[in-house]
Amino acid sequence: MILIVDDNQNNIYSLKKLLESKDFLVDTASSGEEALAKALKNDYSLIILDVQMPDMDGFEVAENFAGYSKTKEIPIIFLSAVNTEKKFITQGYASGGIDYVTKPIDPEILLLKVKAYYHLQEQNLAIKKTKQNLEQEVKGRREAHVSMRSEIDHFHLMLEALPQIAFTLDENGEVSFVNVKWYQYSNSEKVFPETHPDDVDVKKEFEKCRKKGKNLELEIRIKNIVTGDYRYHLLRMLPVYSGTIIKNWVGTFTDIDDQKRIEKEKDEFLSIASHELKTPLTSIKAYMQLLERKLKISENQDVSYVSKSLVQVEKLNSLITDLLDVSKIENGKLKINKKPNDLTAVVDNAIETIMQTHDHKLKIERHGLKEPLFLPFDAIRIEQVLVNFLTNAIKYSPENNQVIVTMFEDEEAVKVSVTDFGIGILEYKQESVFHKFYRVEESSLKFQGMGIGLYICSEIIKQHEGTIGVSSKINEGSTFYFTLPLN
Ligand code: ADP
Numbered sequence: 409m410i411l412i413v414d415d416n417q418n419n420i421y422s423l424k425k426l427l428e429s430k431d432f433l434v435d436t437a438s439s440g441e442e443a444l445a446k447a448l449k450n451d452y453s454l455i456i457l458d459v460q461m462p463d464m465d466g467f468e469v470a471e472n473f474a475g476y477s478k479t480k481e482i483p484i485i486f487l488s489a490v491n492t493e494k495k496f497i498t499q500g501y502a503s504g505g506i507d508y509v510t511k512p513i514d515p516e517i518l519l520l521k522v523k524a525y526y527h528l529q530e531q532n533l534a535i536k537k538t539k540q541n542l543e544q545e546v547k548g549r550r551e552a553h554v555s556m557r558s559e560i561d562h563f564h565l566m567l568e569a570l571p572q573i574a575f576t577l578d579e580n581g582e583v584s585f586v587n588v589k590w591y592q593y594s595n596s597e598k599v600f601p602e603t604h605p606d607d608v609d610v611k612k613e614f615e616k617c618r619k620k621g622k623n624l625e626l627e628i629r630i631k632n633i634v635t636g637d638y639r640y641h642l643l644r645m646l647p648v649y650s651g652t653i654i655k656n657w658v659g660t661f662t663d664i665d666d667q668k669r670i671e672k673e674k675d676e677f678l679s680i681a682s683h684e685l686k687t688p689l690t691s692i693k694a695y696m697q698l699l700e701r702k703l704k705i706s707e708n709q710d711v712s713y714v715s716k717s718l719v720q721v722e723k724l725n726s727l728i729t730d731l732l733d734v735s736k737i738e739n740g741k742l743k744i745n746k747k748p749n750d751l752t753a754v755v756d757n758a759i760e761t762i763m764q765t766h767d768h769k770l771k772i773e774r775h776g777l778k779e780p781l782f783l784p785f786d787a788i789r790i791e792q793v794l795v796n797f798l799t800n801a802i803k804y805s806p807e808n809n810q811v812i813v814t815m816f817e818d819e820e821a822v823k824v825s826v827t828d829f830g831i832g833i834l835e836y837k838q839e840s841v842f843h844k845f846y847r848v849e850e851s852s853l854k855f856q857g858m859g860i861g862l863y864i865c866s867e868i869i870k871q872h873e874g875t876i877g878v879s880s881k882i883n884e885g886s887t888f889y890f891t892l893p894l895n
Pocket of ligand 1: 796800801804828830831832833841846847848849851852856857858859860861862863886
């Protein structure tokens with residue numbers, strides 16, 4: 409908008425008409441005071457200022473405009489009838505004008521000047537606005553950077569406070585921060601702690617996880633640079649996502665060496681104890697069987713005591729055998745002897761064995777495939793899995809005597825499942841039942857056991873490259889299954 413300042417209404421009128429005819433927006437003021445008040449309130453791109461005005465002349469008005477930041481940049485064209493002398497023109501420029509036009513006005517020339525100055529000012533304003541926006545953005549970015557920096561500092565402080573070795577990696581997998589504990593295992597921030605030559609290659613494992621964007625969790629030994637000892641650590645590395653992109657990684661090494669040592673000692677004790685118990689027990693069993701036979705021949709009434717003791721000896725024997733199996737698994741010595749066998753016969757045999765040792769109320773139904781099915785597997789070990797499933801199905805169904813065994817074959821595998829209608833297992837505990845020594849807490853006091861049967865089963869099935877699992881509903885029952893690959 410253009411502001412015309414003149415005390416003469418006729419001049420204002422004709423000038424206003426002239427400018428409006430060229431589509432300029434025009435505002436007017438009839439004195440210096442009014443002009444200043446308006447200019448402080450509104451935004452003008454150009455002021456056309458009459459020099460001869462009664463109270464405050466045009467030069468004074470211009471000097472006033474120069475005193476306010478809002479108005480000092482507005483270009484001013486002076487209009488004057490009398491002051492054509494050089495000194496007045498000079499004063500006009502000195503007081504902030506950009507041009508000096510004398511009356512009578514040549515409308516065409518004035519219009520050309522107005523257009524030029526008006527557009528120049530518009531461009532100036534646009535540049536100023538862009539500059540302001542840029543400054544705002546730079547300020548915003550600087551503030552964001554400062555707040556991000558302080559967040560990172562806070563995060564690093566937290567990592568320093570951890571009892572573990574903690575570090576971060578950038579998106580390319582390069583170490584970007586380490587806490588002070590790192591230096592017990594490495595001399596430099598850039599050098600990853602030295603791992604034991606027999607352990608897995610951390611770099612390779614990390615690359616696999618990096619490609620998939622997944623967590624890494626490994627038990628590895630790293631070398632303490634002061635003592636030179638390798639200590640077991642649990643290494644965890646987690647990706648930090650920003651939207652769908654990995655921004656960086658956070659890692660920790662937790663020292664688990666003491667736990668590992670205790671676990672090893674416990675395994676060694678179990679292995680020695682079960683071996684040492686097995687030999688005398690085998691002798692006791694053999695002598696008792698002899699005694700049982702003798703008493704039967706002589707029709708001695710006391711034979712029932714010996715028979716009952718033999719049942720208990722058999723139980724003890726199977727507990728010790730399970731413990732021996734656990735130590736074999738720990739030492740990688742649980743051997744599987746795969747030969748072509750009829751799985752149907754093995755399933756039926758396991759059911760038969762269970763039926764013989766339980767009372768007549770027990771009902772085991774056979775569903776699905778009943779024809780012979782030959783495939784390579786270790787018959788003794790698979791029967792052990794089935795006997796374990798069946799024993800558990802009966803043990804954990806005190807109110808029910810029904811068990812269903814189903815065999816089902818598809819193109820790739822054969823699946824055998826054992827369903828009971830017993831106490832069931834809470835969903836979040838179902839995966840854990842295959843872990844070593846795990847027993848569901850709620851039922852552990854009511855039912856006897858050591859929590860190793862299913863662990864051994866899962867190892868046996870793993871070695872057959874099959875799968876093992878459970879689906880269960882609390883108070884409704886469970887289905888334990890395993891699959892064996894057909895090829
Ligand atoms: P154990 O029976 O000697 O405790 P297992 O390894 O065979 O050990 O089973 C582990 C745990 O899984 C059991 O303690 C029990 O809590 C749960 N479990 C196993 N089978 C069943 C089942 N059929 N129904 C309910 N819970 C079961």
